[in-house]
Amino acid sequence: MPTPEYVLSLREKIGTDLLWLTGVTAVVTRGEGADRELLVVRRADTGAYTPVTGIVDPGEEPAVAAEREVLEEADVVAVAERLAWVQVLPEMTYPNGDRAQYLDLVFTCRYVSGTPAPADGENTEAFWAPLDALPAMSADMRARVAAALSGEQAARFER
Template structure:
């Protein structure tokens, strides 16, 4: 489901007002035939390529949310290994006027099993892509490249933004 039920219930009360939500970016990595690869999905709402992203449900552990989103969206089983990056994203406005701002938690995840497929309708594609060929993808924006690179090369310690 693209918008979680708890967000829809909140929207009934607050309309288009800014919601502060916790989001996850799950950067799933594996060693493939072409070297180190990352799981990418193509979003149906805007056509962009991204790692799997999603919203943490109330009371849900963020690492569990990342793993859940990977299974729901790409039909891949993964294990969260490292919290790689913590940061507040800029506020955004959706086409319907809803406003949200996300605390984004980027997790490096290890591939366990499964063949990527667009499992829940949020994506039109799911596939593995070589890490060293990210710059060849015109529809993977710089922010998503940064999230992938931080997870892939950031080591065992999370990066925190300091402004």
């Protein structure tokens, strides 16, 4: 589902004004060592390669949101194991004029089961990519992946 119903309802009230939302980035890996792979999707709206991302629903636990988004978008079951990074993304304006800014929570996730497939229309591709041969990603997405795969025990916080 591209835009959650509650966001559409808010948009009816506030129009294109800035909307503060909580988002998740689910960095899902499988395998070990040199065989380790990253779950990658290709966004239908921009064509960009990214890890799975999405919006936390009202009252939803963020780790549950990360797991839900992976299942909804890529048809893969994963478990969020660690909060890796908390950051505020720059304000953005969508093509329709809607303005939004996200608190992004990056989770390190472990693969459980499933074969990647673009499951909900938000992506045109979903696949496993070797960590040493990832498709081109924005610097921001590469930083999210790096934070999740850093092996650090505590989350990173921007200041």
